[in-house]
Amino acid sequence: MTSYLFVVLGAVLVNNVVFVRILGLCPFMGVSKKLETAVGMGAATTFVLTMACGASFIIDRWLLIPNQLEYLRTLSFIVTIAAIVQLTELVIQKTSPLLHQVLGIYLPLITTNCAVLGIPLLNVSLRHNFLESLLFGFGSAVGFTLALILFAGIRERLEAADVPIHFRGTAIAMITAGLMSLAFMGFAGLDKYK
């Protein structure tokens, strides 16, 4: 039981997708200017990534490995993800127009978030079982969301700071992300206790 907890915590903090695994940076940089949008993007990603991990595990274990088609992993995973994104959009559009209004614009962006493909691929190479895959996906997505929200908090404040002119915008955001990842290095070594 605790080992599952460590999978989640490890994915959220110690091996944070953004700061340590360096995945999902485009939306991390692009959708973090406002807290609101950061929350929306985080929620959408969490849902899709968790689903993607489950689905890709099933495909890998039951379709690809038995047929020795591992080389189709990239393709089948990304296509699955695209399908999940589309279906998610359909479902929430039907069931909750409100949620759709909140998440709608983020869903299409998720297909090009490389964490959404990277985490399922990592699941394979870390040889996670089904539950671990799900939890790893969920934990990573929570880690992504956490990073995104914290970053948005800082950026909202930074917007008013007297940053030297050439550093305004993306440049200082990069430096901030660097310092955040430096801070997250403090968690290094915690995962050896699992």
Next chain:
Amino acid sequence: MLEAILVMAFGALVLGAALGYAAVRFRVEGDPLVEKIDAILPQTQCGQCGFPGCKPYAQAIAKGEADINCCPPGGEEGIHKLADLLGREFKSLSAEHGVEKPKAVAVIDEQVCIGCTLCIQACPVDAIVGAAKQMHTVVSAQCTGCELCVAPCPVDCIHMEPIEETVDTWKWKYPVVPIRQVA
């Protein structure tokens, strides 16, 4: 090889059908974005942006056909708002579309006006009153300062007057930062 193709073909069939269905079934009608953009534009309707009015410009922005820095009356602030809304980077006002000017209203020199009604036809917000061959006046509360009436006047009797500051319209100025003066 064969199983590869079979597996993928199966996936493709399902997905293709689903997507085709979805794309047709759930096409989003109308574009709420245009309304949001239009709400930011100053509604001066001056056409300096190169479009016949604010709404067409809003549509062009929403379609990605126009840049966000083409509206001089909206000024830097308007551009900031648009950049925020659209998640784009801020750009300073494009010089070819004009410069930000202090707000002004049109004033008709009633001595000179010949009542030709050309200005009435030009004014996009019906801010000019007067019938043919009678003196025309600008209702300054309704004038947006677009200057469209200035050019058509055959006797050059319309000029723009900056809005004067009164006790009612006066605003506190941005505090000067004395530290720069020390430098």
Next chain:
Amino acid sequence: MIPKLFTFKGGVKPASHKDESADKPIRIAPLPSHLIIPLRQSARAMARCLVQPGRAVLKGEVIAAAEGPLCTAVHAPTSGTVRAIEPQPVPHPSGLPAPSIIIEPDGKDRWIERKAFDYRAATAQKTRDYLRDCGIVGLGGAGFPSHVKLGPGEKGIGTLILNGAECEPWITCDDRLMRERAEMVLAGAAIMRRVTGASRILVGIEDNKPQAIESMRTAVEKLGESAMEVIAIPTRYPAGGEKQLIRVLTGIEIPYGKLGTHFGVQCFNVGSAHAVFRAVAHGEPLVSRILTLSGNMAKPGNFEVLIGTPIRELLPLAEPRADTDRYLMGGPMMGVALQSLDIPVVKGTNCILAGSPTLFPPPPPEMPCIRCGECAKVCPAELQPFELYWFSRAKIFGKTQEYSLFDCIECGCCSYVCPSRIPLVDYFRFAKGEIWAREKEKAAADVARQRYELRLAREEREKEEKAAKLAAKTAAGREKAAATLAVAEKPAATPEDEAKKALIAAALERAKAQKEQVHPGNVSNLTPEQEAEVAAIEVRRTEIREMAKPHLRQDD
């Protein structure tokens, strides 16, 4: 019975400097050479001028009438002649001029006929109308019309609060008023109680004015009014702020956007109560007030001054010292620096303070905010001024509103303590102004959009109508067109030069047609009068052109 006092958070204790003028009895200021009475005496609205230059007026005569719900009448402060009605600088941070009536006193100071108002017989509404016509506005500084504040609001008023706190340093006019005319103040309060139907009156006085407290307590006993209490409150700026005083005396907190009446309390300055008493008991409209002259002056004191007295003529009474570099209207915490000494005393003027570089040194350079939180500790509105500042400075106004910018009462406590010497209040005033301006602009844009869309719709309709008309005409039109075509075709067959001629003719024709389009029928089919008018205009126009020519050439 000593009621339980509440406290408000924050606040500061600047050096009080009250001793300089507190023991100086109220003196009547001499008549000035002229009086400048701005038409705007109440905070929100301008009165309608009733007099013309040259007209003789008596003291107390209405010279401008109240118009609209938030307006009060304006009266001649003394007898004399109206000299002019013109824009004059007024006490406003902008220093901009505003329409004012200028009166030259005749030196006789003759009153109109004064008659006490029997408020016991009148309805509350009648009394309020009477106060409006007496020009009573709050004398505590904000200048809000008192008759409006005396209205019942939603719930009616249970508690009436008299504000005798006078928390700003230097100012002692309310202190003197309470010492010298306590009974009148309380009688005024009693009238207000009757109008509002309030059950009790609480008078809040800062405990650094023991004589005033004493005098007011004696007066309460003497008047024998029940449910009227004089309460000493701890001295701490801004205890006299309406919300803070109400909080201290009753524990009620009034948020921004809500009025005292929502909570059944209403607060008046003691001077306002005094003015009400004078209006009701003696039939004297508000034409004078008591103010303190203090600061860098040799003989500070308190004076009863006519509204409209130019500051310049008041100053000799207190003898400003030589190193005075500026004058403030109001106290050092909230006052306004005067940009001209020709600015008159208005109803809200409670103090003229002479400043010197030693008394009010120019602020050292502004440093960046270090988020030390001092400002938040002293903010009586319990805001986070440094957050407001952070976003006001960067002009991110949406955020300032999220941090409740409009709850700021501009008391200045935050600026007072800031170690970085940031003029915080200036940033907040700036942000508020910009937000208001933006809201106005937004409203204007919405109107413009509507009008534009209406116009588009109309044009569309007109086009359709025209098209319909055109269609009706086509039959005839087609025949005509065919005929012209036939004519036009003919020359085409003739030799070249003729063709050229025809082309030129056609071009001329087109040009003419175009011209006609540009000048739609304006100059044809005119009545003789119109023709005359046009001719006259034409003449004027050529004259103007001639006159303008040299300039034009220069410009080129």
Next chain:
Amino acid sequence: MSEPVEVTPRESSVLRISLRTAAIMLAFTLVFTALMAGTYKATEPLVAASLLAEKLRLIGEVLPPGEYDNDLMADAIMLPPQGSLGLDDETRIWRARKQGAPAALVFETAAPDGYSGRIGLIVAVAADGKLIAVRVTAHKETPGLGDYIDPKKDKNKTRPWITQFSNLGFDTVPVKKWRVKKDGGRFDQMSGATISARAVTNASGRALAWAVEHRDALFALPANGRFEERKP
């Protein structure tokens, strides 16, 4: 590319369009899957060869090719998870023979107690009980501090730290001395990063002891056999 078609979603057309898109999708899939499958088939032998070469190179680091003459890949046995070697997965033991005689065992082992967790090792133990060499295969030790255990990162290029175990056995270094100097043993450690050194030293000692103990049983197993520890 076709422009967005303005369609009103009537059921029949929806069905038609769905079918059409499905068909196109199918066609694309077929073509590109074939492309991939073709590439896969073409590269398969190459990939297999690379994998083999990688393995051989790794083995070569601890066991020079001259030391044996058999086909290592063929002469391997399976090793179920071994707690004492710090292994929680099934691994292989490769048996090197020279002219048919047992020459050496090559196997993976791990030090669970590195500064930042597990350190993966590969060792070769000669049939005579000497540790031929040990190398680090995976570690997360602090770069610049604990990573000298990997000869690629070791500043001392001429005599990397990890080579000090080469050709030593319990006959030359008693079990008690198979420790870092700081713990009273025989081996150097890098000052300020003892933990990594201690972990590697102890793990290599454990591996040597284990190999010496099971040497005969291991060599006796048939190729592709499975080693089972017999509890005495």
Next chain:
Amino acid sequence: MNNSPYSLKPASVQSVMLRVLVALLPGIAAYVWFFGAGILVQIVLASVTALVAEAVMLKLRGKPLKPFLSDGSALVTAWLIALTFPSIAPWWLTVLGTLLAIVVAKHLYGGLGQNPFNPAMVAFALMIVAYPLLMSQWPRVGAADFAVQWEAIFGNRQVLDAVTMATPLDALRTVLRDPEQRAMIAGVLGGKATFGNIGGRGWEWIAAGYFLGGLYLLQQRIITWHMPVAFLATLFAVSGAFALYEPDRFAGPGFQLFTGGAMLAAFFIVTDPVSGATTPRGKLIFAAGAAVLTWIIRTFGAYPDGIAFAVLLMNIAAPLIDMYTQPPVFGHKDKRGDSP
């Protein structure tokens, strides 16, 4: 001409920062007493570097030099860097750390008052990640005289082996990871509970010095009680609970509070007004969070003193903490938490 208010309380950034420097003096005195005067060299190195870096950056950014150079904030940063780095760190380590703190962590964000991260802690974290060995060599009490320290700072690092030792925190961690040696923990931590053994010899006196300085800051109302109390109390509670649960595995609160930079952090580092939370509730959360993270990283993480990382991690969260702990505004108290 300025606007109201016209009278201002005499206070300035400079006086605030100077008093912080004064408050550091008792701790520095104890430091010198136990570990020698090498720390003074480091303080000078860091101060000079900080001032030069500040001046250059101000020049580059076209800001006036005088008010900013004299505000003292760069000195506070510099002193804190010197005090958290090993006193025998090579000179370039201190210089590089200070440089990065002032240039990257402070001026790229707009300088004084605008940096979201604590500059001194950025320096510490960067340096311990980049040069873990150099950042963990501390002299033994009384082992290195000034000459040796000078030597170590400006040249010959060879002298070090004789005089360095594992700091108490490091010893604790080394022992922790080896179950066989856990019995030794008592030895490391000084089973005899004399004062000299609470946080390791010498360390607790330095901590006491910082505590004294902290009291001065409190008395001067430069810091409020929230941060130090929340930080120390949380560290005490967490470490106490775990030490009770498994005393031979976890160090007790006495050790945790008096070793390493805990006391310095409680009064001087988490209290940095610029990069920390500012609302009263926010301060409590910020400091308590920093304490928990410190304990976790000290106990389980790869880096010996978790304070720097803990503070940086809380810096990241500070804007959100502030945003969600806005105290209710006057008159809006019924709607708690409704404000942004």
Next chain:
Amino acid sequence: MSAYKDIAWNGLWKQNSILAQVLGLCPLLAVSTSLVNAVSLGLATILVMVLSNFAISALRALIPYEIRIPVFILIIAALVTVVDLAFNAFLHDLYLVLGIFIPLIVTNCIVLARVEAFAAKNGLRAATFDGLMMGVGFVWVIALLGAVRELIGQGTLFSGIEMIFPTLSGFQILPVEYPGFLIAMLPPGAFFVLGLLIAGRNWLDARANARMREQRIHHQVEHATDHANSAPA
């Protein structure tokens, strides 16, 4: 021809995927720990971009609007897989170093963005050229990043070149005593260096802008003086 110049300028600088569009960051930051790694991944990316732009431009008439995205992804993924397999077969060591970042080219936003924004609307030659230029734009940035990080981090350049050309080896640029600044090799360093690069780009752009403005003003002033000189005549 100038259209091609525009495409090149866009790819290399103006619309540079990293510096201007801030897309494709993950491989950029994760793999730029050394020059060799960086360039290798960059080349793989170029390959994919050129091939996918080519393929999609060629097939664009066949792709219905509704399913264009899935089809694009399908094509890109297939091409990536091909490249991945090729690396595995021919550059196995490098394949191990680059890890999941080769498959992740699929989600590299620039690839999809270019395909959608350019290849789907333009002719074969232009599209292929655009893919190439966008790819080169990515490569020079990632190469610069890799070089800077490697140099600061360990004082070398081209370390690991033996993975590609077994006969070569890297260079020690800085003195051997250089202690190395490890941060540069770790994620924080990746962010810092990229931040500096972007600031550098801003600076260059600002300078170019300023110069242009100056020229224009200069031009105007000249014009005006000309005018003034001629006016009295």
